[in-house]
Amino acid sequence: MVPMIGIYDSGIGGLGIFNAIKQVLPTVSILYFGDTYYFPFGDRSNAEIRRITLDGLRKIEPRCNIIVIACNTASVNDLDYYREHIHVPLVGVVPVIKTAAQLTKNNQIALLATPVTIAAEYTDRLIHEFAHNKTVHKIACSGLASRIEYGSITAQDLEQYVTAIGQSDIIVLGCTHYTLIKGKIQRLVGPDVKVIDSNEAVARQTLRVMQKHNLPMHDDHPTYMFECSGDKASFLEHVKEYAHL
Structure with a gap:
């Protein structure tokens, strides 16, 4: 079988993870x-998220050696459930709370994520395990991923969330869509606040899992395929904009 990594996301958000994996596993x-x-x-x-995600994973499973669920909302929902039903190794993406707890200097962290990720029990467990002695401002950014997906994001859209971070010196981007505008967020908060995401960590974990399972990692002519379940033309326009090809 040709070495093939599958990346599953709700839309274009996982393209940041695509770029990171392509760099680690060229x-x-x-x-x-x-x-x-x-x-x-x-x-x-x-x-709904479990049903939709499992159906999507099953669509690409036959062509993949490993699948990365490049969506925080799907991953924190029930990663173990997907592993019970999918028969190739799965890598999820979750907010990098542990890294934030190590980096913060004033013990205040802001987590920007979708309402589902903010409310997830898994997110609370991450905070309890790695940042129990920190103040974590959980900021539900309803609608932000949609504005990024459809290319309608403005500085005004971001200001309400930036204001909500309080005195945090670390911002965790807990939705892969947000990583596509990481530069905009960083410019708004200034150099004294560090904005971090999971992209590189997920790429390194993908490499580790492939090594653990002895999966093939060399193709003389690697290819990159982009498919979607909705409007293909719009999707491919965003791929051209964000994917490093």
């Missing part, structure tokens, strides 16, 4: 699937 082909027909995930019920 000789592996990648199949990126944006489940844009069901976008956005961030305000759906947990049951």
Whole structure:
């Protein structure tokens, strides 16, 4: 079987993870699937997210050696559930609370994420385990992923969330869509606040899992395929904008 990493996301948010994986594993082909027909995930019920995500994973599973769920909302929802039903290794993406706790100098952290991720029990467990002695400002950014997906994001959209971070000196981007505008957020908060995401960590974890399972990692002519379940033309325009090809 040709080495193939699958990347699953609700839309274009996982393109940042695509770029990071492509850099860490340049000789592996990648199949990126944006489940844009069901976008956005961030305000759906947990049951809906599980059903949609599992169906999407099953669509790409036959062509992949490993799949990265490049969506925080889907990953924190129930990663173990997907692992029970998908028969290739899965890598999830979750907010990098542990890293933030190590980096903060004033013990205040802001987590920007979708309402589902903010409310998830898994998110609370991360905070309890790695940042129990820190102040974590959980900021539910309803609608922000949609504005990024559809290219309608403005500075005014971001200001309300930036104001909510208080005195935090670390911002955790807990939605992969937000990583696509990381530079804009950084410019708004200034140099004294560090903005971090999971992209590079997920790429390194993908490499570790592939090594653990002895998966093939060399293709003389790696290919990059982009598919979606919704409007293909719009999706591919965003791929051209954000994917480093």
